[in-house]
């Protein structure tokens with residue numbers, strides 16, 4: 252049923268259709284908010300831009316690459332270092348940020364020359380790195396700088412280097428999701444098929460839509476390797492530029508975040524006939540089913556089962572310890588897109604935490620559909636929420652914790668709701684069997700931390716902190 256109580260919708264009536272409560276016995280027709288539309292003027296969206304979606308989410312996790320923004324310096328600063336996509340390359344991709352630092356004179360006279368100078372200067376500064384991605388911003392798009400031509404010119408002058416051009420300005424879509432799409436297609440158009448890989452196994456896959464937040468990709472890759480599978484490329488967490496040019500040679504694309512990377516999988520299917528298999532690394536059951544599915548594709552089911560048995564025996568007791576203590580706790584979920592449904596029911600089933608709301612910043616309607624259909628009755632679904640709606644919902648739902656990003660997270664703290672960073676994590680990885688236990692531990696620590704007793708102390712009442720029952724697992 253539509254949820255009309257928001258203070259916000261008094262000023263912006265169009266917002267009413269973007270917030271819905273799942274009423275008793277309701278079908279999706281009643282419980283699905285409007286989704287993935289342009290943000291309504293007046294609503295202060297938490298969304299990012301299409302440049303950010305292309306660069307920050309998908310481009311920059313690539314590890315052996317100089318990632319250069321062609322625009323004002325602020326664009327690159329704001330897409331640098333705030334995520335934690337680590338890599339085997341001594342985190343080269345996280346250490347530096349590069350921009351052409353466009354100024355007014357460049358807007359008037361053009362900035363192609365300055366782009367070329369910057370590309371050459373950056374390659375000279377890091378002589379071991381021979382690969383570069385360059386990202387268009389609103390500024391360079393509006394003045395029409397021909398980045399492709401500049402990249403081509405440099406590659407002719409410096410044959411040892413290779414440059415990928417991403418034309419996804421900030422205005423290239425209603426949110427970061429527009430940028431995911433653009434960079435997926437640009438990568439397959441420009442780079443896939445250019446490199447022939449060394450095949451070392453009878454079973455070869457690309458691991459797609461996984462960005463190695465605090466090691467998620469490495470945990471999952473380890474399972475594939477233990478099954479004897481060659482992971483040809485990883486799109487793009489911990490991924491190597493040249494490996495990603497040989498994606499066309501895998502037998503299978505295993506897709507984790509469908510929201511951000513289904514586009515390249517679909518294109519690989521159309522152009523090279525590679526099947527797409529959607530998997531889920533969060534939660535013991537979804538992960539076990541996923542490993543079985545991948546193994547079934549190659550006919551090596553017993554190898555997957557051996558890993559599942561070993562890992563479950565090792566980690567399930569710890570998970571159950573947390574479940575016992577988290578039972579009945581309430582969480583508001585406010586991630587970007589696909590974590591909404593990757594987490595919705597499995598947090599409840601495997602950790603005992605009740606999901607009382609699902610919000611998505613930029614998810615498409617299908618993401619919300621999966622999210623809300625995995626929640627219990629009474630859950631509140633909001634598409635592209637603003638701060639006021641988030642606050643009002645927390646007042647109504649009284650969650651014990653919220654999983655969201657830094658901006659809404661800091662707002663939550665102000666009203667004494669602890670938050671976990673759904674994007675960058677606290678003590679990840681959160682994927683894999685071990686990771687799922689780490690996630691449970693982070694939730695437990697956030698809810699029960701003795702620090703909350705001090706931080707949430709009501710000084711005006713001269714309150715003495717009560718014991719919240721914090722224990723440490725043996």
Ligand code: CFM
Nearest residue numbers: 508510511586587588589590674
């Ligand atoms: Fe996919 Fe992501 Fe997500 Fe996403 Fe993101 Fe992210 Fe996210 Mo932050 S690619 S849709 S654009 S799972 S950066 S790793 S955590 S909002 S829910």
